Amino acid sequence: MGEEEVAMDKQETVKTMPAEEVTAMEARQKSLADLCSMRCALALQSLRKWPWDVYAIRLGAVIAALVVWQLLSANGVKFIIDFRNVPAPLDVGAQLSGLLSSSDYYKHITVSIQRILIAFSLATIFGVIVGVLMGRSRLVRNIIMPYIEIVRPIPAVAWIPMAILMFPTEESSIIFITYLGAFFPIVLNTIHGVDQTDESLVRAARSLGASNRAILWHVILPGALPSILAGLAIGMGVAWFSLLAGEIISGQYGIGYFTWRSYALVEYRNIIIGMLTIGLLGTLSTWLVMRLSRPALRWQEVSH
Amino acid sequence: MFQVTNQARKPTTTAPVLETAEMATTKGHRHVHVDKGHIHIDNISVVFGGNAIAVEDATLEIKPGEFVCLLGPSGCGKSTLMNCVAGFVKPSQGEVSIDRVAVKGPGQDRGMVFQQHSLFPWKTVEHNVAFGPRMAGCSREEASSIARTLLGMVGLGPYAKRYPATLSGGMKQRVGIARALANYPKVLLMDEPFGALDAQTRHMMQESLLDIWDEFGITVIFVTHDIDEAIFLADRVVVMSASPGRLIADIRVELARPRPPEIIADERFVETKRRCMELIRQESLRAFELKGEV
Known part of the structure; x- marks a missing residue:
């Protein structure tokens, strides 16, 4: 008006x-x-x-790098890095637009996501159970801790030969390697969360007539939840890490396999696309875990 | 803020209780009229870690419906003694009984209010209060109706859906009291519940506590190191000495109820306070000298 x-x-x-x-x-x-x-x-x-200047600078930095990369690759510069083997961003972009209209690319992505979902779910279930047991029982902790300390530092890639020998199918060995990656951060964060249980809350619950099981559900688990969820977010990141190692052995599908095969097939542009896809999927899934867990932590907010 | 909530509390005090009483008679499986707890503490001693004597040979009888304050310098073992009644600490010697039934561990017949409110931060105010009834096997609806009744009594009805983190210290403590009463216990055990509150809030809380106590007619053991608080609240002030923790005096407070805030200027109040101060002072000095020797 x-x-x-x-x-x-x-x-x-x-x-x-x-x-x-x-x-x-x-x-x-x-x-x-x-x-x-x-x-x-x-x-x-x-x-x-909204910090416009900050974002302008960041965007500018990325564009500048792309321009420099384009120039170096287009001119086939060879100085320490051999840019003749590095496809230029514009070529990669053209290749990507072609891939996006082929079903193959999506198939690789879906297979990888499936593996992540299976392995991550298993890691969450066993990680939380084992973590709670270790957090509440000295005996269980003392029995399991040495295994964790021995196995945890072994990188996913080192597991490949043994995993192939141990499991009947390639698929199961890949899932096992991915699972291992997610499992440790989840267990350790769960233990940490359970350790922080406020004993005065346990007392309060007991005086209100809570059984041991009720105390687990109403006091220990909710108290450990922030730490467990942080563990899930870290675990998700490591799961992608390990999945990629695992997919090198798979002769079928998967975004890691796609990347590795592209090298063998001298499809260098696809290597770049594979790498960027992995990065994007990893970031997205970690973000998703954090986003989905936010409602469960609403009680931590002081003001609505 | 407190004026508002206090006003809100007054008119609701009687109505909801009648409601629950009716509810109980119709459903017939919950005692809403409180079974008054008769507490016997018989020759209790508590020894921690071999030689540290926290409580030595304490004997005390608390009649049903009595309000008893345990008063003493910090570290005198008054909380430990109360934790024996609560069932959290097992006495090295002697026995505690409620209505002649020996205390074996924590139980729903004794409600606890802690110094650090100890509310479940991930439960709403209503679910905190409903927790006890739920554990006692009440249905969700029953438990939340009990919770709402009690929250109304402590003037926190409108805050039922809030999380504890959004409440002030005094409000949290009122939720704590409502939660402890939700199982309609025989005994209410309070461990310096108002110690962390500012003076104004503390006075308001003391007055509302007396109202609630009057309403429930429940036996209360209240641990404090504040002499004024002890005399203002209690029927009896039991004074404890430090290292080892012993009961050294049992002072009956001869002040009529209801007690208005001005009562602290009353002659008898001042006289009782003088006696307590004298005892506490001697004890503190002795404890100080003992520590000096060590």
């Missing part, structure tokens, strides 16, 4: 309404106008608060 119209409205009301109603209406209009301008000001403020 334009200002003129408002003014006209006002004049009309002056003619037909008693004086006190008019002032009340004016006051209402005024407060409405105030509210509107306040909203605008707030919107502006949040726009202004």
